[in-house]
Amino acid sequence: MADSEQKHDSSEHAPFDVPEVVRELISECTWVATPDGTRFQALDPNAARVFGQPVSNLLSVERRSMMHPDDHDRLVELWETLPQAGRIDYDYRLAEPHGPATRIQETAVLDQQHPDGPRVCGVSRIAPPLRQIESAWQAASKLHASLIESLPLCVLRKDLRGRFQFANALACEEMGISAAEVIGKTDFDLFPADLAKKYMSADQQVTESGGLYHNVERHQDADGQVKHVEVWKAPIYDGEGMIIGIQVMFWDITDQKHAEHQIEFEKFLLSTLLETVPDYVYFKDAESRFIRLSRSCADQLGLADPRDAVGKSDADFFTRERAKETLADERHIMETGETILAKIEHECYPNRGDTWCSTTKLPLQDQHGNIVGTFGISRDVSQQIRAEQELARERDLLKTIIDNVPDLIYVKDRHGRFVTANAALLQLLGLKSTKDLQGKTDYDFSPPELACNYVADDQIVMRTGEPLVDREESHDTPDEGISICLLTTKVPLRNNQGDVIGVVGIGHDITERKKAETQILDAKEIADKANQAKSDFLANMSHE
Known part of the structure; x- marks a missing residue:
């Protein structure tokens, strides 16, 4: 009976050989590792199924090489708490070169009673699909939260x-x-x-x-x-x-809205300016084609809408010569960056009268300072030019008349200095042009006693504002020393405000008339003497 019991006990504790069909159902294994948990020291045969590698490989490598890189630091921190905690539960992913990573759940216990010294014992198991889904969801949630916060x-x-x-x-x-x-x-x-x-x-x-x-x-x-x-x-x-x-x-987007409002306001200001400004304002691209222009400019070009000019050039509106000239100016501006200021341009339109404009043109630059075109403003000065031309004609006519009048005509400023004179006075003074006369006074051409009288008369006219009419003056010619007699009229010269700024004088040569008057007086005196002699003779004869 004792033998029977001994046989029963030995059979009860004999190793159990797990069939392969059962091993395939087991998804966990036990192991022993170094105290720091970095290397396996022993594993049961099922470890190859759990970790997907032969047991020999598992014993020859560090555990961290088996793990996903993103889980390394977290597990190191956990293992460092094992001496105090005694037991830790955690999960991690295996490093898989291809396909989804297998997630492993582990429980590690610190065994400090082993005769060979402290060691770590543990159980590893393949995480069930639900757990992997939860872990994946947690990872995705963390990733999503990180993205949202960033x-x-x-x-x-x-x-x-x-x-x-x-x-x-x-x-x-x-x-x-x-x-x-x-x-x-x-x-x-x-x-x-x-x-x-x-x-x-x-x-x-x-x-x-x-x-x-x-x-x-x-x-x-x-x-x-x-x-x-x-x-x-x-x-x-x-x-x-x-x-x-x-x-x-x-x-x-407050700043953006403010910027948009500012841009819209500036557009409104520009549109208002271009719709109402009487001057001709225009912008052109690098090919000298219109990209925008004012309403007044469109009217001048004969267009009902300023947009009708977009894409066109001066050649579509002006004569060939005029378009060629403006194109050359605009190319020079774009090449040099120089500005054209107040240039008077003669504009010739087909089937229309000629006009003149005062034009200023500048380079058009983009936000980086690159020249991308030109812009300009032109003001119609046709009336001014015509007035200047008429004034020039009248001035030329007046000069022709004055220079051909035998009377002496001159103008002086408030200080008695000559401003201009006609040809007759220049000839009398022996001068070639008015430049030789300008800035000089009567003292430069006449004896002091005569010059003093001339200046006194000038000052009286300018102070009183009253003209001096038909004043007889004598004048000595500088070359021949001959004294001539002038009948002079002086009137005040006034500016637009009515202030006296000088004097205008006209001297009529009455030398011959004075000689004739002298001769008449002499003849009368002779006749009077003859009559007296006759009377005396008759009186003497009557007494005899």
Whole structure:
């Protein structure tokens, strides 16, 4: 009986040889590792199935080489806590060169009672599919959260009742409250009623239509300042395709809106200027084709709409010679960057009268300073040019008359200096041109006693503003020393304001007339003497 019992005990503790068909159902293995957990010291045969490598390979490499690189640091930190914790539970992914990574769940225990010293014992198992899905979901959730937090956007998530379920850090900062204070609140808890009502209306539009919502809206920040934000809203779907909420993304575009308003205002100012300015304003590209022009310029070109000139050049409106000249000017401006200022241009239109313009042209530069065309402004000076031409004709006519009149004509300024004179006076003074006369006074051409009289008469006329008429003056010629007699009239010269700025004198040579008068007086005196002699003779005869 003892022998029978001994046989029974030995058979009860004999090793159990697990059939291969059963091994295939086992997804875990046991192992022993070094105290730091970095190398396996012993593994059961099923380790090859769990880790996907022969046991011999597993014993010859460091454990970290088997793990996914993203899990290394986390596991090292866990193993460092094992001496204090005594046991740790964790999971990690195997390093798979191809295909999805296998996730391993492990339990490690520190065995400090072993005769050979401390060691780590553990159990490794292949994570069930659900666990892998949960791990993948957690990883995806972390990745999604990291992405949401890194975006320069405010991101919110709401349920179908409009309650906030999520807010990233930037959205919380914009609203001035923490995420915990946002969760569970609605727009009416955080914003003014008018804005909240507008936001809820847009949310309802998204949930009912299932489409995207895009708009630029007013938004009030934590400081109470109203900003402009660009908003996108999209429905959130569950696994069955049902809408369960709304995701909102928005970002501040206040500066952009201000810039747009400024641009629109500047466009308005430019359009107003081009519609109303009487001068001809135009912009041209690098090929000297019109890209924009004022209403007045379009009228001058005979166009009903300024847009009709776009793409055309001067050759479409002016004569060939005129178009060639303007093209040369504009090419010179674009090549050199120089400016043309107040150039008088003679414009010739087919079947129209000639006109003149005062034109200023400058290079047109882009935002980088590159010359991309020209722009200019032209002012119609046709009346001015015609007036100048008429004035020149009248001036030439007057000069012709004055230079051919035998009388002496001159003009002096307030200081008695000659400004101009006619040819008769120049000839009398022995001068070749008015340049020899200008700036000089009577003292440069006449004896002091005569010059003093001339100057005194000039000053009387300029001080009183009254003309001096038919004043007899004597004048000595410089070359021959002959004295001539002049009948002089002097009148004040006035400017546009009526102020006296000089004197105009006209001297008529009456020398011959004075000689004739002298001869007549002499003849009369002789006749009177003859008559007296006759009377005396007759008187003597009567006494005898």
